[in-house]
Amino acid sequence: MRKYFWYNLLFILIGVVLGSLVSSLTSGVSFLSWLSFGKSFGIESPFMLDLSILKITFALMINLNVSTIIFIILSLLIGNTIIKK
Numbered sequence: 001m002r003k004y005f006w007y008n009l010l011f012i013l014i015g016v017v018l019g020s021l022v023s024s025l026t027s028g029v030s031f032l033s034w035l036s037f038g039k040s041f042g043i044e045s046p047f048m049l050d051l052s053i054l055k056i057t058f059a060l061m062i063n064l065n066v067s068t069i070i071f072i073i074l075s076l077l078i079g080n081t082i083i084k085k
Helices: 002-026 030-036 066-084
Strands: 038-042 047-050 055-058 061-065
Touching: 002 030, 002 061, 002 066, 030 066, 061 066
Parallel strands: none
Antiparallel strands: 038 061, 047 055
């Protein structure tokens, strides 16, 4: 069961990368611009912890759009059919 978790995580990452690529490529095309419609959310300004000898900065921003969601679903479907064989 643990093996399938890592495979699914890999396919999710592949879907995120491909979806972001398609989103950036189609943002200038008029009839495909709906693929780049999305929302960004997260911690806008970074949180910094200064301990004099150690500085830790934490920030998180997630950009979710239509093409990323489509490619995550497609990659999980394709990946799970490959794994189950």
